[in-house]
Each structure stands twice: as C-alpha cells, then as structure tokens.
Amino acid sequence: MAWLVLLLLVALVTVVVVTRNLLVAEAESDATDALNQEAEEFKQFAAAGVDQETGARYENGTELLERHISRQFLDDDEIVLGITAEGAIVPQRGREAIALAERASRWQQIVANPASTDILPTRDGRLRWVKVPVVDDVGNADGTFVVAYAIDREIREIDETIRTLVLVSAIGLVVAAIASWVVSGQILEPVNLVRRAAARISHDDLTERIAVEGRDDIAALSEQFNGMLDRLEHAFGAQRQFLDDASHELRTPITIIRGNLEFVGDDDPAERAEVVRLCTDELDRMGRIVEDLLLLAKAERPDFVVAGEVGLVDLTSDIYAKLGALGDRRWELESIAEGEGLLDGQRVTQAVIQLAHNAVGHTRAGDVIRFGSAVTAAEASFWVADTGDGVRPEDAEAIFQRFSRGSAGGARANHTGAGLGLTIVTAIAEGHGGHVELQTTYRHGARFSLHLPQPAGHHERIEHREDDTA
Known part of the structure; x- marks a missing residue:
C-alpha cells in the first residue's frame, strides 16, 4: 500500500508541476501575443495618420496618441500609455493594473531603454512591455506609445489555481490511501487466513483446513x-x-x-x-x-527404475528359468511376449520373483503355478497365477500396504515374510508408470498381473525397425 501511495504521490506531484509550467508558459505566450497585437495595431493607425470620422490628418503625435488610446478597450492586466515629445503623459481610460502613468521612474526607464521590448521589475510585479516610437512627417521623434502587461498578476492567479489543485490532490491522496488500506485488507484477508492456518499447523496436528469461498x-x-x-x-x-x-x-x-x-x-x-x-x-x-x-x-528416488529396450522373449525365458528354484511346484509357462519393451529388466525380474515367492508360500508341493507375459501397443504385462487359497475380499487392498499379510495366509502362518513383498512389487510397477492388478476367488487361487505402459508408437517403431533389418 505504501508503494501504491508513493506512486500516486509522484504522479500527482508530476501533474501539478507540469500543469503549472504549462499554464505559466501559456500565460506568458498570451501576454506576448497581446503586446505584439497592440503594437501592430498602433503602427497601422499611425501609418494611416487620418481621423476616420473627420478625414483630417492628425496635427501632431500628441493628438495621434490621445485619439488611439481613447479608443482602446483593455484587459484587466493590460496597460497602454502615451508619452509626448515634451514628456507629458497620455493615460489610458480606467485604472491601471500596475501604476505606470503615475510613476515617472517606471515609464522613464521604458523610454530610456534602447530595446523595443523588455521586462520591468517592480514592487507590484513584473511588467512585460513593448514600445513604438511616434515620428512626424520629417522623421523627428514626436512621442512614444507604450503597451505593457502585468504578467505576475496572471501568474498569481495560476498559483492560486495550483494551490487549490494541490489541496484537492492531497485530499484525494488521503482518501486513496484509506481506501487502498481497506481494500487491500479485504483482498489479503484470505492470504492472511492461509498464513494463520499455516502457523497453527504442527507435526502433531495436521487437521487444520481453510474454508474455500468463491471461485477466484x-x-x-x-x-x-x-x-x-x-x-x-x-x-x-x-x-x-x-x-x-x-x-x-x-x-x-x-x-x-x-x-x-x-x-x-x-x-x-x-x-x-x-x-x-x-x-x-x-x-x-x-x-x-x-x-x-x-x-x-x-523407490522414492527418480533413478529407482532405469528403463531401456529389453527383449521380452529373453526376459520371459530368464525369469521362468529362475522360478523352479523357488519351490517344488508345477511351474507352467502360459505365453511369451514377442518383440521388445521399454522397461527395467532387473526390476521386472525382481517383481515377478517376489510374486512367485508369495505364490509358493500360499500353495503346497505339487500345486500348479502359472507364469506368462504379453505385449500390446499400449502395455507390456507379466503375471503369476496360483491354485492356492486365494485372497479374502476384505484383504484385497490391505495386502498391498507395508507390513500387511492379510487376515490369514501362508506368509503370516509360517513367518516367512514381513509383509513388504507386494509393497515392493507395487513400487516397481509405479516406477514404470504402471500398476499391479489382483484377480482372485477365495479358496480358488489368485492371479497377480504387472501392467507396464509403453510409449505411444513404441511397438510400431520396433516392428518397423525389424522390417528394415529383414
């Protein structure tokens, strides 16, 4: 909020400064244009030298100055003055913005100044002036026409306007600060709620939740x-x-x-x-x-599974050759996947051996345990099926958890395992982006399948490469 108010303050100060500079520049430009216009009108009037009402020529500069000045309608800040060759003053009608006709020291400085235009500083303010000399028919000086503009009076009015603008801006800044404080508090209240909730959370209490309101x-x-x-x-x-x-x-x-x-x-x-x-x-x-x-x-590390192209025929044959050493069972190879798969052969072997080890623990000597593999365009799969007692329906999910052996079974009965085998198998499957599927009928055996997804188009690339090799 402080940065917002500071930015607004800088913007308002910039607006005020720029506005004043533009208004002052415009006032000075208007004053200069008005002085030049009055001087040009007098030059044209003097050049004609004829009274338009009588058609007679003006006899001298004094008459010319009196006639022209008497016909002027001036702004409040504008001053015209005639000075005859003898030093007499031909004043304007009405009151001057800044005393000039009554102050000989001021108009004498203007007459004595060799420049035709300049600024005269006074205690009442600055006068920007322009003078036009009056000459007779033979070229002799016959008076001076002076037009001046009280520029500081205009600037004082501008400053009064600027002070009003500053006051209004200050009030607006205060109102904006208060409004931004209130609005920012309302906007950030949900964030503060999250912060307070996070502060209340501890290792022993993670039940704190935040009420969700709205859709923002x-x-x-x-x-x-x-x-x-x-x-x-x-x-x-x-x-x-x-x-x-x-x-x-x-x-x-x-x-x-x-x-x-x-x-x-x-x-x-x-x-x-x-x-x-x-x-x-x-x-x-x-x-x-x-x-x-x-x-x-x-299994939590990203390099737990390192997938590569593996020949599924060789992998299936190698796993089947190792199964016989796990127990005196009738091992049957149901099918062999052909082609190559993108997987980690060592981890897959470890998972299948674990499934087979569990099958041995839940069967008796001479029972049948079947093993096989298959591959499609979407996945490669390996399975182990036994003819043991199967899995109780209430244990179908629990047996995949750590240290869980189900409500009954060989592993718990003979203490041959710690209940981590299926957890390891699940970790290997999930490391490949796949899953473990259980199909069982209690008292009629169980079938555990390892489903490992394959990248889109991988199977077609393998077949295309084999065609090229052939």
Whole structure:
C-alpha cells in the first residue's frame, strides 16, 4: 500500500508541476501575443495618420496618441500609455493594473531603454512591455506609445489555481490511501487466513483446513493449500504407521533372540545348536526386513527404475528359468511376449520373483503355478497365477500396504515374510508408470498381473525397425 501511495504521490506531484509550467508558459505566450497585437495595431493607425470620422490628418503625435488610446478597450492586466515629445503623459481610460502613468521612474526607464521590448521589475510585479516610437512627417521623434502587461498578476492567479489543485490532490491522496488500506485488507484477508492456518499447523496436528469461498485465485490457492495439507497428513500418518510397524516387526526377532540366549544351557550341545539355529533364522529375517526397507526407500528416488529396450522373449525365458528354484511346484509357462519393451529388466525380474515367492508360500508341493507375459501397443504385462487359497475380499487392498499379510495366509502362518513383498512389487510397477492388478476367488487361487505402459508408437517403431533389418 505504501508503494501504491508513493506512486500516486509522484504522479500527482508530476501533474501539478507540469500543469503549472504549462499554464505559466501559456500565460506568458498570451501576454506576448497581446503586446505584439497592440503594437501592430498602433503602427497601422499611425501609418494611416487620418481621423476616420473627420478625414483630417492628425496635427501632431500628441493628438495621434490621445485619439488611439481613447479608443482602446483593455484587459484587466493590460496597460497602454502615451508619452509626448515634451514628456507629458497620455493615460489610458480606467485604472491601471500596475501604476505606470503615475510613476515617472517606471515609464522613464521604458523610454530610456534602447530595446523595443523588455521586462520591468517592480514592487507590484513584473511588467512585460513593448514600445513604438511616434515620428512626424520629417522623421523627428514626436512621442512614444507604450503597451505593457502585468504578467505576475496572471501568474498569481495560476498559483492560486495550483494551490487549490494541490489541496484537492492531497485530499484525494488521503482518501486513496484509506481506501487502498481497506481494500487491500479485504483482498489479503484470505492470504492472511492461509498464513494463520499455516502457523497453527504442527507435526502433531495436521487437521487444520481453510474454508474455500468463491471461485477466484484466492479460492484456488485455498484449495491447493488444503490439498497439500491432505497429502502431508497422509504422508505423516503413513510415516508414523510405518515406524510403528517397522519397530514392531524388528522388535519381534530381537525378543526371540534375547529369550533364547537367556535360557540356553552350557552343558547341552544340542540345545545350543538349536538356539544358534533359531537366532540365525531370526537374524536372517531381520536382514531381509532391513533390505526390503532400504529398497522401498530407494523407490522414492527418480533413478529407482532405469528403463531401456529389453527383449521380452529373453526376459520371459530368464525369469521362468529362475522360478523352479523357488519351490517344488508345477511351474507352467502360459505365453511369451514377442518383440521388445521399454522397461527395467532387473526390476521386472525382481517383481515377478517376489510374486512367485508369495505364490509358493500360499500353495503346497505339487500345486500348479502359472507364469506368462504379453505385449500390446499400449502395455507390456507379466503375471503369476496360483491354485492356492486365494485372497479374502476384505484383504484385497490391505495386502498391498507395508507390513500387511492379510487376515490369514501362508506368509503370516509360517513367518516367512514381513509383509513388504507386494509393497515392493507395487513400487516397481509405479516406477514404470504402471500398476499391479489382483484377480482372485477365495479358496480358488489368485492371479497377480504387472501392467507396464509403453510409449505411444513404441511397438510400431520396433516392428518397423525389424522390417528394415529383414
């Protein structure tokens, strides 16, 4: 508001100064034009030298000056004066703007001045004057015609107008300052509301929200701010839940290890060997949890997935060759995608192995687990389907969350996982811009599909390149 008022003040000062200069310049120009016009009219009158009423010539300069001055109708600030050859004064009709005829010292300075026009400073103000000499038929001086203009009187009137303008401008500036203060307060009130809301937000309380009113930019800002608070609240909540779950998952193996170490006997080698085995198993589980947590932390980095052109036939064959080592199951390869895909082969392999590992944990020896891949112009997909117990409907969404194993299942039953596997698979899919799809019927198996979108036209470019190679 201060900058606005300052800008307005500079504008008003500029207007006042420029206006005064223009008015003064115009007044001085009008005065000069009026003096020149009066002087020219007298020259024409003197050149004629004839009384238009009687037709007789003027006998001398005095008669000429008296006749011309008596016929003048002057402005309030204009003065005409005749001075005969003998030094007598031929005054104008009415009162002079500034005493000239009565002040010999003033008109004598004008007569004695060699210039035909000049400015005479007086206590009453400046006089801009023009004089025209009167000569007889033989060229002798026979008087002087003087016309003057009281320019300072005009300027004083201009200054009075300017003072009025300054007063009105000052009042307008004050009114504008008050109005801008009120209006800016109303305009910025929503912003202040956002600021106060932000000041009330803390790590422990993210429930503060801003009331959204209207459809202007401030309302849009409030909506964005509320959306940011929603995301922050969700992120902090997920973080707290993650820390609680992680501390719980890590506390369990530590408790098991401590309990076994406290009751181990010194004289029983078999008991010590069993304790060492249990402790080693729990330490391995802790190591897997830590590795999974580190992997999920890397999933937030932009280089978590490094996509490149990968041959889908070779990738599918390599993954299928690795699946047999996960468990004694009947592994079936349903289909193989042909061509190339734009993806991260290592991350895709990691995700499929994780899905297959979960399938092994939810099936028994000899059960069928199917694996396959496919590609279209829009996406590449990989899937793992098993014939186990499937997923309960109420667990369909929960199993993708961290440290969640569902309400029942092999992973929780035999403690082979920490509930991070599907979270890692989801992170890999989302790193490719895709998603994980679950198709299941409880007690009749589950099918997890990894859908990875491909850039528009990528499949056609691959086929075109293969045609050129052929």
